[in-house]
Each structure stands twice: as C-alpha cells, then as structure tokens.
Amino acid sequence: MRRRILSAGIVMVLLLTMVLSACSANSEDTKGATAASSSEKTEEPSSEKTVVTFWNGFTGSDQATLEALVDEYNQTNDKNIEVEMSIMPWDSLYQKLSTVLPVGEGPDMVAMATERIGTYAEPGAFVDVSDAYTTGIIDESVVPGALQENLKYNGTYYGVPMNFATLLLYYNKTIFEEAGLDPESPPTNWDELEQYAQQIVDNTDCYGFDMAVKETTPMWCIMLWGNGGDIIEDGKAVFNSEENIETITRWAENIRDKKFGPEVLTGGEIDKLFESQKLGMYFCGPWATGGFEDVGIDFGVAQAPEGPVQQVTQANAVGMYLTSSSKQKEAVYDFFSWWNSAETQVKWSLGTGFPPARTDLENDERLAENPYIELFSKPANESQMYLQQLTNFAEIDNQAIVPAFEKILLEGADVKTALDEANEQIEALLE
C-alpha cells in the first residue's frame, strides 16, 4: 500500500517537473532572445534601451568586421539603441525565418540576398520601406544603379543596401608559373582564358578553370551574358536562346571534355579546390581574399575575361529589410541610416574588401589602403545581377537551371534539348 502511494507520488512529481519545465522553456524562449538585453537593463536601470534584433548569414571572414561595426554602433549611438545580432549559415537563416515570421516572432531586421526579396515581400513578411528613401534616411542618389531596381519589388522599395559585390577572376600565380604562363598577365578574353586553362591542364596536374553549378554565387551566368544571352528577359524565359546554346556547348566541352575542371561543383567545393591550390582560375567575390591570404596562396584577381559580345560580370548584393514582426521601425531606420553613411561604408569596405554600397566614394583616398576595393568596384557599371525580382527564385534555380547544367555536364546531354526542357519549366514557374 505504502509502496503504491510512493510510486504514484514519484510519478506525479515527475509529471509536474516536466510540465513546469515545458512551461518555463516556452517563456524562456521568448525571453531568450532578449536575455542579453535584460541583463543590459539591470546594468542601467534608469535608461530605456531599445533592443533591435538583426539576423544575417555573414559567417565568413567578413564576420569580424561586421561584429566590430555593430559594436561601434551600439557604443556610439545617442538614441540608446542596441542592435543584437544573430549570425548563422544562410540556409539555417532561411529555415528559421519561415518558422518565426508567420507567428510574428521574427527579428526586427534581417539581411539577405536581393534576389529573395520577392519571396518575402509578396506574402507580407517584409515591410515597405519607401519612406526611408523619401525622407532621406537613405540617400537614393548614391545607391549603385545595378542595386536600386533590385531593392524593390513591384516598384516599391523593400530593402536598403547592406553590401554590394562583384565577381572577379581569381588566378593562382604559382600554378601560372608552373604552367609556363606569365603570372602578371591574366587572360583578358575567352580565347586567352581557354588557352591558359589548356596550358595549365597540359603542363601541371592541376585543373585550369572551372565554374560552380549549384549552391553557389552564380558563375555560369557570366559566360551567358558575355555572349549576349540571358535567362529571363522582360518576364519571359530565354534560357534556350541560340547564344546560350553556343555558350554552354563551348564551355561544357571545355570543362567536361577537355577536363578544365570537375564537372559539377558547389560553391563550397570550388572554393576548397582553389584553396588547396588544385585549381588555376575561377570566379569569386571579394569575401574570399582574406581567407586565401591567410592560407598563403600567391594569387591575383582580374576583371572577368571579355566575351564575344561584352565584358560583363555578376554583381550580387545583400540588402537589409524590416520584417513584419518588428515593432521598432524608427530604431531600425536609424541603424539603416548609420550603416549607409559614408564613414561606415568606408570602414566596411576596408575591413572586407567589398566595394562600398555608395557611388560617391569611388575616389575616396581612405579606400586606397585596401587594393582589392578598387578592383572589385571597377566593374560596377558593367555588371548584371542574377534572377532578380522574382517570387520563386530558388525554385527556378534549383528545379530548372541547375538540373539542366547537371544533365549537360554529367550525362553529356544534348545542349539544345536540355535547355529547351529547362526553358519550358522556367516558363511554367514564371506564371
């Protein structure tokens, strides 16, 4: 009898513990995000700190610069605003957002690539920020041209600039020397690029030149644009144009048949390949310079080789957005304004090698300290951005474009057939 009461008692205690811990876990979750702020609050009981949460994916070598700048803002701003940043890998960021935004528990600000604006603006997860431009919080006249249109969705501004980058041709000078090439003259057009890559493949046991196909900043588009082709033009799919067929046939042969490089790589894999000095040349953005220097690679960067029709490279941008979960619009706008000020942009550029997201800093002598800034800023006006202004960018990329490249590069599929199929899928997805 006593044993029975004892057992029942233990069960009730366990049950109670579980229920209580579940409840406190719930309230802890909502407080967890502001746990730091509440400890701040107890330090300065008299002030009312406004805490603004900010999520982004800058996990690379630019993380240190970003954190230092946000710290500076927190120390120096006179409105008692504290920005609490959470940095996580980009795909974790997208997953988390889709669970917190619908229930209003998202961050106040979030940063992500501009091609994703449509996906979040359409269902109302991002808030219209046109007033930030009209009231001069952001100076519209100094926003780079390629960026301006792409911070909008359906003609309305949803984002403000955070960073702006272009891709250049990274080349390994050591491999160049080994292959008998002049390490100070990188290729300037497609013919030279092919020649040099062939020479590297023939004379060394390294790969010559390659472009990543999936989970990467887009690289193949540089070749497509260089020959006058595109993927979507004026809302119509033009992926299977004659120019594209020509371009892809040529470069697929180079990569797949002449073995310039592994057929299908992710962005991470191609970075690793260059980092382990097994690849002579590839396209990459300014974010990689720090890492490669740390590893001691003797490399240079050059403007993207000129294609038959034009010299062009890919530009990509990350914007900052106000989410529908936020109740701190003014504080967020203050940070937007500070981030886009000339001083902050100079510090950001110097720390990361990214060109500034302002067009009036081109000849600023402070930027001369980091030689990469000038090189990466140079093609700003001859660059295009990839698949912008869509609500289903990820679907189009993953379900139509990447499989087409995989079929061509892995299975040697006929280029025209593969592109026709992909084009049909893109058309269907555009509806």
Add this chain to the structure above:
Amino acid sequence: MKTRSSFGKKRERAGLLFVAPSMLILIVFVFVPLLISVAFSFFKFDMMFNNFKFLNLDNYTKLLSNSRFFNALWNTVYYTVCTVPLNIGLALIVAVLVKRQSWFARFCKSVFFIPAVCSMTVISIVWSFLINKDIGVFSYWMQVLGFNTVDLLNSPTWAMPTVILVGIWKNFGFYMVILLAGLNGIDESYYEAAEIDGASGLRKFWGITVPMLMPTLSFTIVNCIIGSFQVFDQVYIMTKGGPLFRTQTLVQLIYSTAFESFDMGYASTIAVALFVITFTVSVLTFKHLTRDEDSLA
C-alpha cells in the same frame, strides 16, 4: 472475486499514471501535428499562413500525376530495399560474431555502436570530405594504389549507393546491440543439443538462431523500414537530392516543397502520403513476420 477486480483496477490506474506523461508528449507533439498536417493537405496558403484557399482534393490529384513524387517514391523504395537487408544482415552477422566475451569482442561492440550515437549531420559532412574526388583522403589512397577516382556524389549512378552506404555505416551498430540482446536470450541448450546431433555452424544459425530471434528480428526489420522511408539527413547534407534528383527521397521532397517553394499545403499532402505508405508497409511486414513465428511454435 471482489478483491481480484479492485486489485486489478488499482493496477490499471497505476499503469495509466505511469503512461500518462509519455502519452501527453505523444499527443501534443505527434498526434495533434499529424491531424493538423492532414487538415493542411487540403489547402493552399502562403509563407505567412495567410490566404488560405480550400482546394478539395486538388493537392492529391496533383500528387498522383506528379513525376517528381513518383521519382521520390522510387528513390525511397530503392533506398529501403537496399538498406534494410544489408543493415539487418550485417547487424545479425556481427552480433553473432561478437557474442563471445573476449576483450576484442567487447571492443568491437563499442566501436560499432559509436556511429549510432553520433549526429548523422556530422557523419555526412565528414564522409563528404573523405570521398571527395579531389581533396578526400580515400581518393588520395585510391590514387596511390593506382586507381582512378570517381566523383561519387555527383554521379547519377553512384550517388544513391554512397548515401545508402553512409546510412548503413551509421546505423548497423544500433541494430547489432538490439539483436545481441535477443541472441543472449536464446537458451544454450538448443545449441548443445544441435551439436550432439552433429549440426554445422551454418545449420545451427539457420535452424536455431534465426527462428528463435524472430520476435527481435521483426522489431528491428520494421524499425529499419520505417527509418529508411524517412531518410533525410544524409541526403540533405551530401547531395541535396541531386544529381538530377536521383537521390531525392520523399522527406527531401517534402522539405524542398515546404521550405524552397513555400507550398506548405502540398508538402503536407506528400507527408500524408508518406505516412500512409510507411504505415501500410510496416503493418504488412510485421504481420507477415510474426505470423511465421506462430507457425513455428
């Protein structure tokens, strides 16, 4: 009579109390979301859970005419049909071999069990690096031995076998431990009697071990089937469903539909289909295996 029934009722109440916490968790975290998923499968709505549109059975007709769904189903079946026999078979053979008490056997038991308690994510990342054609250690050794290296994860033919291999490598230790427990429950006298009759090792295995192990085996087989139908981690990390959707399994398709295309309604439809398929296969397999046991007894 009276004392028996009040005694029985008390035991029943105590039993219910003990089960209550787990039942509560199951109801809140499994049954309720399951029912909500089924409800969602009839709607279309956007990322912010607004604009609900009732679709009747449209999601289901879309499912039955969608080649991507059947591709994922085929991939999942391929994965399951390869994994279950290999996993359980390997686990059984290893369990029989490490059943003895030597220090080496005990060492092996621990070593084989360790992958089972590691995170599949970490294991997938490590394996991806090891088999990488250009910078992986395994590829390096292959080259040293004079073989050509193949880009396994980007090969439409070899991507799925690689994913299967990683799955087996991780999980067989878990099933080995369960089968070991089952093996230890078989009376030694059976084996002694068989030895006296002059039975060989193999004959003892098929005649005594396997039939006596049937209850444990059925459990592990059904468990393995259910787990294989839900394979996701190593696919997501190693291939993301590629190349060319050759490794896209049902859960990977659900993930992609929900978090890439943000079509939660249709993703729920696929999830419901997966549940129905898994449930049917598990029940049928279990019935088949346990019916054999009865006929043996």
